[in-house]
Every structure is written in structure tokens, then in C-alpha cells.
Amino acid sequence: MKSKAEKQNGLNDVIEDSREYKYGFVTDIETETIPKGLSENVVREISKRKEEPDFILNFRLKAYRRFTEMDEPKWANLKIPPIDFSDISYYSAPKTKAKLGSIDDVAPEILETFDKLGIPLMEQKRLSNVAVDAVFDSVSVATTHKEKLLAAGVIFCSISEAIRDYPELVKKYLGSVVPIGDNFYSALNSAVFSDGTFVYVPPDTHCPMELSTYFRINNSESGQFERTLIICDKNSHVSYLEGCTAPQFDTRQLHAAIVELVALENAEIKYSTVQNWYPGDPETGKGGIHNFVVKRGTCLGDNSKISWTQIETGSAITWKYPSCILKGDNSVGEFYSVALTTGHQQADTGSKMIHIGKNTKSLIISKGISADVSSNTYRGLVRVSPTAKGARNYTQCDSLLLGDKCGAHTFPYIETATGTAQVEHEASTSKISDDQLFYLQQRGISRETAMNAIVNGFCKDVFNHLPMEFSVEAERLLMLKLENSVG
């Protein structure tokens, strides 16, 4: 007979701390990295290296000046070790001088890296129904299916190319959703942003394939400051997905991105994220990415819709609130989120829905899962302006705890300035109970499968909103992350 301790493998005993991060390899490639530190000269140097027009240089300089006047925000429910902004390199690019946007000139090491990450870029291997923009440290190294998309009128390229080739669009929309001085990190990003993705979908166009960007941080000492701008013109539709990984380093790396979405009349943008940055050592909490991101979309036109779906599984610290500004009448904002924290990870994430137009609707579904000694916070704001007659919001925040050393917190803020608004908030916190596990085991289902089934069930509402190609992947990723959380 087994001893009681062996028999009674309750959850607490089985939360283990060894989790493998299979994307932790480093690509050995010569880079052009500018010396560490941040100054006006560094900002000018970045702009010069990227051969940018004056309007971008001025945008950067203005942002840099704002940045120097601002302080780091302190309100998050996060323990952030002090960040030395002078100890970061703000630009790092593979040395092999690839012509902007030409896949044939991409260094083989980089193609191999993306191959290993499951993102083949070469023509014969690439996914047929998904176009990919691959960003390696500070630069976009390749964008697939560009010609095919262009034939449909869809512009899909790196933001650097867009600045060169479509300056009018960039001038009109860059910084229009997230102003330079919006916050400390948006000012920083606006000053030093390196690369990122640009999408423009012309009127009356249903983008013929999924668009996606894959972000890879390789350099241990550089930050990644990418900038994504997606504009969906009247009566158009686009679905976009970003994925992220980074090597395993002992030092923390800063990733401070900005994503701006603009939906014009009757347009719909669906933006999905599967974030799997290196989370740091699960036992000591050493290393990992600081993922401080500003994501915001404006439903500018009537009847437009922006939908955010995020699966956040990585990063030492995740700090982001994909938000919607609902300006157009009858516009719709949605936010579906699964945030998983294990080891020493911390997440403070949620959404803001700002209702301005009449009869605007928003929906927030947030699922937080915490294990080990991690901390997971939902923070959300629903604001209904006086003009937003008939506005409606429904918010549901559920937290699932695995073990009893982790934490889950919910901070919902609701501000309504009109009597006709309807705002609902529901929240729940539950623990995967030994009862649930035992029930499934009693039906012959292994403990691990049982755990996966319970977690999966918890996340179902969110997974259902990912593009088909990625929902299975997201499910698998989550299971992988939890693999050792169950004995």
C-alpha cells in the first residue's frame, strides 16, 4: 500500500517548478547594435540609420522630449525591478544588409531561426493562407505573400517600408490613436521605435488571408520597441495575429510596443495575440521579458468593430490593456483574454472601452489563470461619455487559481455619464479543486488530461475567438505551459 503522502497528491504538492521554454535558443548572428543609452543623438542616429524622412525624425524628437519630462507610472499591481534606461541598446539589426522587404537577401541564420520557431518564410514552405511579417530584434526581415495581397489592394509591409512608400497614410494615422505623450512608455516607443508592421485595407475589401507578425527578440541587451499600425477603410475586414518569443537570458529585457488600429465606417478589425516571450526562470524569477505594451484601436466610423483576442502566456511581467475608443455610432469593441501566469510571472492586464458614439457596445471577457507563486491582475475601465446614449457594456472576469501561493486580483473601473447606459460586470474566482480532478479521474481520465480539460473549459469562450489556424496552437501552448503544474 502506498503511504498517505504518496496517495494524497493534492494540487499543492504537485506544482513543480521546472518548465522548459523551448524557444530559448539564441541565434548567432553578427549585428549592428548602437551603443547603450538614450539621448537626442541616439534618436537621431536611429532615424538616420533607417534613412527616415524629416516628419518621422521630428515625431521622434518630439516624443523624446516628452519622454524626458515624464516619470515611470507606478500604479500597476506589479513589482517591477528598477529599469536602467541608459543600460539598453535602442537599435540592433542583423548585419547582413538585406534589401528592405526582399526575402532572397535574408541571412540563412535568420530564416533558420524562424523555421525553428515554426514560421517558415521561404516560398516553398510558408503557410499558404497566412501572410507573415517577421521582425527580428529591431527590424522586419521578411514579409510573405506581399504581392498577392497587393493585388487585392491590401498593403502589408514593415512600418519602415510604409514610411518610405506610403508616407501620406503614415503621416495621417501614426500617433492618431496613441498620442506621443499618452504615457511614459508610449513616449519612449515613439522616440525610439525600430520596426513593426503596417497594414492598410482599402474600402470594400475583405482581406483575402490572415495577416500575422512574428516578433523575435534575439539580442540580450537591446530592447524591442515595435510599432504596428493597421488601418481598415470603409466596408472592409481584416484579421491579424501576432506571435512573440525570445531566447532565454538571465537579464531582463524590455519590450515596449505600440499598436494602433483604425476602423473606418462599417470596417472590422480582428486582432489576435499569442504572446510567449521568455518568462524568466520559473524557480528564481531571473531573466525574462518586461512586456509593456500600449494597444489601442479607434472605431472611427459608424458601425465599425474592433475585436481584441489575446493569449498571454509569456513574459516575466505583462502590462497591457488592449482598448477600444468607440467614436462611431453603433460601433462595437470586444476584448477576449486568457492570461496565464506560472513561476514568478506577473501580469496586470485588461481592457479599456471608451464609449463616445451613440448605441455603442462593448464586451470584455477576461480569464486569468495563476499557478505557482505568480500574480495575475485584471484591470479594466468602462467609460460612457455623455454623448454615448444607449451604450452597453458587458464585462466578465474569471480567475482560476492553481495551488494556494499564487494571487488573482480584479480592478474594474466603471464611469458612466449618461443615464441610458447599461453596464454589467460579473466576476468569479475559483480554484481547480481536487474534487473536479478526482471526478474526471474516476471516469478513467488521467490526472493531466483532467487538468487540461478543466483549464481548457475555463478558457473556451476566448479560444473560440481565435482564428481557426491558431486556436489549436493556443490550446496546445497553454497545456505545454501547465504541463508540470500537475503530478
Added chain:
Amino acid sequence: MLKIKNLKAAINGKEIIKGISLTVNSGETHSIMGPNGSGKSTLSKVLAGDPSCEILGGSVTFNGVNLFDLEPEERALAGLFLAYQYPVEIPGLSNREFLRMAYNAKLSNEGAEEVDPIDFDEILNEKMQTLGMGEKFRERSVNAGFSGGEKKKNEILQMAILQPALSILDEIDSGLDIDALRVVADGVNKLKNDKNALIVITHYQRLLDYIKPDFVHVLSEGKIVASGTSELAKRLEARGYNDIAVLV
């Protein structure tokens, strides 16, 4: 099939089962009756391998295998099934997905090929019809928001799909009105044959009008104090548990 010898067990450090011996053979239906707190539910939990139970002594073999060597899922795969008094809710996991998972675990344990969702739906639909369960039960989350009666039907549905060798029904009649009780009992009776066995745990004799036991055992303070035929249950019903001493 099942041999329990001088079993002693505790829950939360308190000894509840204080020396139970019981043998159940293929084809038999045993009923275990007793007042609240007599150890009926604990016995079923011990047999199923609930991690909150601690074995203090004695032995249990199931088809010749030491039951305590098996993890809960291994006991289930070996053919031991527990119909819960309080079935557990699992939000977001659809009943259909859950049942197919359990069915496939059984098939793969037997070395058979797993069934795909379409083939499984046929099996599921047929079983659901016999229990008078509407289609909505397929998509609904496991037991979440089910009424008491629906939960119990769902337990019997699982039993019908898994066709276990030994089913332990823990107060399957509690919280059921007379119509639901009849449906549940009919479901159980249809599954009964001479190769499998039943242990029916109940507080009331009423259930035994529908599921006829071959043997009735009366549990009191962690021990079987009387065993007999269904006559014993009738006498018990007439006199109440306060008068157990008279039966012994």
C-alpha cells in the same frame, strides 16, 4: 469480484470506517443502508480512491488486484464506477467532450481504437434517448447548472456509456422526485446483467422498490451490523435507524 477485508479508513484524520468486510460477486446487487454519518459515502470514496481518504488497515481486492495499488483513474479503467451523491460541476467542458474523453480512455486502455466525435455522437444519442435526456445535455457544461435530477441522470448516462463491471451508486435517489427516480432506476436496471455488479448505497428503502437488491447490509458507526435480504430493508424502514440494535 470485490473482496473487502476488515477495512479501516479515516477522512480528515477521523476514523469513519472501523472494520468492514464484504464480498460482492458478479451478477449480484448489494444494498448498503444506514443512518447519516454511518460511513456509507466514505466507503464509496475509499473504494474509488478519493485523495481525501486515508487507509488505516485491511485490504480490498478487485478482480484479484489490490485496489490500493491503483490510482483513481486506474480503478476506473479496471471497471469500478462511482455514481456521485453530489456530482461535480466543470464549467466550459461540454458533456459531450467529457463523455467522449472518458469513453476513449476506456477504449485505449482496452487496446481498441478511439472513436471520433461523429461516431461517438451516435453512441451518445442512443444512450441519452433511453434516459429521456434532451439534446441540450450534449452541449451543456458537465453538471453546471443542472438540477438535482439532471445531475443524477447524467451519472447514469456515464454509467451507460462506460458499462463498468462494478457500479457503486451513492445515494442516487437523494433529491429525486418519484418520476425522476423511476427513470434513473430503470436506467440502472437496464444496465444490470449477470457479468456486472451493483452496490446501491441509500438512506431510504424506497429506492429498493425499484432496484431490487440480492443482499442488504446495514451500516452503523463504521461497521456492518446486520446483513440479510430485502426483507431486512423493509424491517428497517418500519422501525427506523434508531432501533438498529433490535436488528442485530
